Amino acid sequence: MSIAVSLPANDKTEWWCKMLRDLMPDWDIYPINQVPDPDAVTYSVVWRPATGAMTPFRNLKAIVSLGAGIDHVLADKELPQDVPIIRTVGTDLTQRMKEYIALHVLRHHRELPQIQANQVAHLWDQIIVPPAPERRVGIMGLGNLGAAAAQLLAQIGFDVVGWSRSPKTIEGVTTYSGDEAFGAFLEGTEILVCLLPLTESTLGILNADTFNRLRRGACIINAARGSHMVDSDLIDALGSGQISGATLDVFHVEPLPKDHPFWDHPRITVTPHVASMIDAPTGSKIVAKNIRAFEDAGTVADLADAKRGY
Ligand code: NDP
Ligand code: OXD
Numbered sequence: 001m002s003i004a005v006s007l008p009a010n011d012k013t014e015w016w017c018k019m020l021r022d023l024m025p026d027w028d029i030y031p032i033n034q035v036p037d038p039d040a041v042t043y044s045v046v047w048r049p050a051t052g053a054m055t056p057f058r059n060l061k062a063i064v065s066l067g068a069g070i071d072h073v074l075a076d077k078e079l080p081q082d083v084p085i086i087r088t089v090g091t092d093l094t095q096r097m098k099e100y101i102a103l104h105v106l107r108h109h110r111e112l113p114q115i116q117a118n119q120v121a122h123l124w125d126q127i128i129v130p131p132a133p134e135r136r137v138g139i140m141g142l143g144n145l146g147a148a149a150a151q152l153l154a155q156i157g158f159d160v161v162g163w164s165r166s167p168k169t170i171e172g173v174t175t176y177s178g179d180e181a182f183g184a185f186l187e188g189t190e191i192l193v194c195l196l197p198l199t200e201s202t203l204g205i206l207n208a209d210t211f212n213r214l215r216r217g218a219c220i221i222n223a224a225r226g227s228h229m230v231d232s233d234l235i236d237a238l239g240s241g242q243i244s245g246a247t248l249d250v251f252h253v254e255p256l257p258k259d260h261p262f263w264d265h266p267r268i269t270v271t272p273h274v275a276s277m278i279d280a281p282t283g284s285k286i287v288a289k290n291i292r293a294f295e296d297a298g299t300v301a302d303l304a305d306a307k308r309g310y
Contacts, residue, residue, distance in 0.1 A: 197310030
């Protein structure tokens with residue numbers, strides 16, 4: 001009855017191990033590189049595990065992803081097949097994402113970047129923006145996070161549209177589903193928010209074609225995955241004015257390399273993958289609950305579908 005814990009940073013691994021040991025005293029919990037008997041490991045708890053890191057654990061019952069996304073687990077080409085993957089999600093993760101999306105949508109809506117630039121130039125320019133009901137915000141992905149963000153923005157008063165794979169009903173939100181409805185969803189959108197999982201069908205979805213279907217001068221908020229974005233298309237669209245600003249929380253390579261053009265771009269705000277992070281004290285309770293439930297029932301509500309990719 002062992003659990004192997006693997007995060008890219010050793011101090012974070014130790015932090016999660018400590019929290020989990022307090023909650024699960026009947027389990028042996030080790031950082032992945034200190035496991036004494038790989039055959040005793042029945043669960044791994046991971047964020048971006050190294051390629052092949054799961055291979056020694058022949059008796060894994062489930063892999064717990066320390067987050068909503070599972071792309072970082074599936075990226076391991078040597079991942080054992082058919083081991084269930086459990087997502088770590090909950091009200092805390094959703095609350096934090098709602099805060100992040102509301103903050104950045106409102107910031108673009110009220111033209112705060114321009115107002116701050118004007119302050120630096122001692123410029124008194126009373127920019128008048130339309131009220132929220134006249135501003136269309138499009139949310140890509142209407143899962144736990146996207147649906148909650150869409151609902152909050154609708155409550156603030158925005159004209160909110162959302163897009164998902166299967167049809168959805170969300171109060172105050174006009175919803176679209178499927179590839180065939182993508183164009184209709186984008187039309188008229190002025191602030192586009194990406195909260196999609198990274199899968200084969202969503203890779204590179206934030207590209208020139210998508211940008212060109214938005215209203216001219218639209219803003220982009222990507223809080224999903226860096227590989228949704230075609231970086232050079234964003235730079236070009238910012239140059240042409242088709243896109244007027246972007247807030248990016250996620251990147252192809254993280255940490256964002258020091259020489260990446262996004263850092264210095266005057267119309268891009270970079271945040272270091274902090275839109276919604278589960279901390280160990282909160283997340284360990286969810287992980288412990290999910291592992292116990294999986295032991296009892298052989299399944300949990302937060303099970304991902306690896307074939308679907310999310
Ligand atoms: P969910 O799995 O709950 O929801 C995903 C949504 O995306 C669903 O509505 C799904 O449609 C939709 N979707 C998937 N594929 C497609 C497609 N091809 N076309 C249209 N819609 C599609 O995910 P969460 O809301 O929990 O999380 C979303 C993502 O946010 C995560 O995968 C992760 O990458 C990112 N994230 C980022 C964080 C950060 O700090 N930056 C923190 C947490 C998550 P359907 O409902 O029909 O299945
Ligand atoms: C997640 C994330 O997937 O933090 O939960 O990115």
